[in-house]
Amino acid sequence: MADQKIFAGPRIRRIRNAKGLTQTAMAEGLGISPSYLNLIERNQRPLTVQLILRLASVYKVDPHELQGEARGSVAALKEVFTDPLLVGELPGDQELIELAEAAPNASAAVIKLFRAYREQAERLSDLNELLALENLVHLVDRQ
CATH class of the missing domain: 1.10.260.40 (lambda repressor-like DNA-binding domains)
Known part of the structure; x- marks a missing residue:
């Protein structure tokens, strides 16, 4: 310090x-x-x-x-902005620090929403794989 x-x-x-x-x-x-x-x-x-x-x-x-109230949030916010959906939108480190320090509750909410979005995207992907496997099983059974 x-x-x-x-x-x-x-x-x-x-x-x-x-x-x-x-x-x-x-x-x-x-x-x-x-x-x-x-x-x-x-x-x-x-x-x-x-x-x-x-x-x-x-x-x-x-x-x-x-000190350092925003350190963990900055890393998590950086992860949010590296999502393919936001390609080309990555703010610089200083901008992320300012966002995390100026609006910690809003930053936490954005991070929480992103994690929920990512979890749902993974679930959807798993479901698609299961449906694809089920369709393959039906095709094999018909032959």
């Missing part, structure tokens, strides 16, 4: 919204200006160690929640 800059704007915004705070109120609680908080929320500024510590003490935010 020491060498890595942490850009957690969407997470900070979700925390603020969940607590029903304005940018001004949260900034005041953190001892920073509202304009600086706005820059943080838009990922224009990284979180400092002091700010992470203040978030933990004032708003009871687990510092580990502020």
